[in-house]
Amino acid sequence: xxxxxxxxxxxxxxxxxxxxxxxxxxxxxxxxxxxxxxxxxxxxxxxxxxxxxxxxxxxxxxxxxxxxxxxxxxxxxxxxxxxxxxxxxxxxxxxxxxxxxxxxxxxxxxxxxxxxxxxxxxxxxxxxxxxxxxxxxxxxxxxxxxxxxxxxxxxxxxxxxxxxxxxxxxxxxxxxxxxxxxxxxxxxxxxxxxxx
Amino acid sequence: xxxxxxxxxxxxxxxxxxxxxxxxxxxxxxxxxxxxxxxxxxxxxxxxxxxxxxxxxxxxxxxxxxxxxxxxxxxxxxxxxxxxxxxxxxxxxxxxxxxxxxxxxxxxxxxxxxxxxxxxxxxxxxxxxxxxxxxxxxxxxxxxxxxxxxxxxxxxxxxxxxxxxxxxxxxxxxxxxxxxxxxxxxxxxxxxxxxxx
Numbered sequence: 529x530x531x532x533x534x535x536x537x538x539x540x541x542x543x544x545x546x547x548x549x550x551x552x553x554x555x556x557x558x559x560x561x562x563x564x565x566x567x568x569x570x571x572x573x574x575x576x577x578x579x580x581x582x583x584x585x586x587x588x589x590x591x592x593x594x595x596x597x598x599x600x601x602x603x604x605x606x607x608x609x610x611x612x613x614x615x616x617x618x619x620x621x622x623x624x625x626x627x628x629x630x631x632x633x634x635x636x637x638x639x640x641x642x643x644x645x646x647x648x649x650x651x652x653x654x655x656x657x658x659x660x661x662x663x664x665x666x667x668x669x670x671x672x673x674x675x676x677x678x679x680x681x682x683x684x685x686x687x688x689x690x691x692x693x694x695x696x697x698x699x700x701x702x703x704x705x706x707x708x709x710x711x712x713x714x715x716x717x718x719x720x721x722x723x724x
Numbered sequence: 725x726x727x728x729x730x731x732x733x734x735x736x737x738x739x740x741x742x743x744x745x746x747x748x749x750x751x752x753x754x755x756x757x758x759x760x761x762x763x764x765x766x767x768x769x770x771x772x773x774x775x776x777x778x779x780x781x782x783x784x785x786x787x788x789x790x791x792x793x794x795x796x797x798x799x800x801x802x803x804x805x806x807x808x809x810x811x812x813x814x815x816x817x818x819x820x821x822x823x824x825x826x827x828x829x830x831x832x833x834x835x836x837x838x839x840x841x842x843x844x845x846x847x848x849x850x851x852x853x854x855x856x857x858x859x860x861x862x863x864x865x866x867x868x869x870x871x872x873x874x875x876x877x878x879x880x881x882x883x884x885x886x887x888x889x890x891x892x893x894x895x896x897x898x899x900x901x902x903x904x905x906x907x908x909x910x911x912x913x914x915x916x917x918x919x920x921x
Contacts, residue, residue: 533907536860536914537879544853545774555770555784556762559791566792 739764741807748798758795765808766791768881769815775876776819778861780850782826790818809890812877816891820869863913867906874899875906 619627739760747757769790774783793814801810853861864872873892877883878899885896892899 533879533911536856544851544857545771545778545780546850546852547770547780548850551784552766552770555766555787559762559788562788562792563795 745801745803745807749801749803754798758798761794761807761811762791765811768808769811772812772876772881773815773819775864775880776816776872777823777826778851778865779848782822786818786822787815789822790815793818805890809887812883812891816873816877820873823869859914860910863910866913867909871902871906871909874902875910878903879907 741764744757744760744764747753748761750757766787770783770787773786773790774780777783777786790811794811797814805813851858851861864875867875870892874888877888877891878885883891885899888894888899889896894902
């Protein structure tokens with residue numbers, strides 16, 4: 529006859545399974561200690577990045593710094609030329625001609641020479657300067673104007689008319705202001721040196 | 725329920741599960757509530773787990789794991805079930821998980837059958853049972869996990885089918901059938917044992 533399981537329960541010693549003395553009091557303390565240990569471990573785990581996380585962070589920082597550096601470098605490289613280039617490219621031909629005439633006309637030959645010598649380098653700045661002028665009329669025009677005024681002076685002319693015709697030229701030259709004449713000949717020498 | 729001492733005259737009163745839950749759900753009083761929860765349920769949970777895993781040291785590990793999970797799960801406890809239902813569910817699942825992992829690593833309890841298991845219990849300093857009790861414990865261990873869970877809660881913890889249904893999430897009818905099958909297996913085991921003697 530099979531034993532009834534409920535009757536079996538009545539036969540079983542209820543103290544079959546034992547526990548150490550004071551176990552349940554110690555159990556509560558053990559649970560509390562384990563909670564504190566796990567909380568500390570979780571805190572350390574979250575605060576301390578793993579090696580992979582460190583590598584990712586370092587790589588990200590390096591990539592960001594490199595990108596910023598390259599961007600700034602590229603921006604500054606094009607900036608100095610871009611502003612003027614863009615302004616000139618957007619000008620119409622008429623405006624550009626007027627701009628060139630105004631700006632260049634305001635420059636003295638020394639300014640132009642200095643700019644060419646500094647920025648163009650090996651190119652013969654003198655040659656360019658010389659080719660910029662159509663002839664020597666522009667330079668000595670002001671000087672001859674002064675001479676003409678002196679030559680046309682009536683006193684000087686009368687003196688020349690009354691003198692010997694053979695020495696007209698010599699007397700004419702003697703009547704001209706010496707300082708002005710010296711300046712004229714100096715400039716003539718200059719053009720001679722320049723090959724004009 | 726757990727014992728709660730309050731006031732300068734240290735009057736003792738039993739704290740209900742509702743009061744414990746209210747303390748636990750409030751972040752400021754969670755530690756106090758958890759302390760009362762542990763005091764109220766430590767023994768119940770221990771014996772429930774002990775019946776399932778048999779060995780005292782194993783039960784100690786499982787119970788500690790269980791209460792750690794309870795602490796971590798308290799913020800998410802939505803009171804959709806009673807407190808003891810929630811706690812029992814955690815304890816049962818922890819015990820089943822432990823048993824499966826233990827028997828996956830070691831087949832001592834299975835190899836050699838009943839006599840090897842009986843020898844194992846004989847070496848256990850915290851087991852004082854006679855041969856009948858050893859056989860009963862071995863028979864329970866041969867049950868499938870769910871049947872073992874239902875059998876222990878009904879046979880040893882003496883929970884109602886409604887309470888067990890709330891814990892395991894199975895219908896009362898299915899539980900009655902499960903318990904009936906488990907009881908029959910154990911009775912047959914003893915019958916076979918009697919025939920061996």
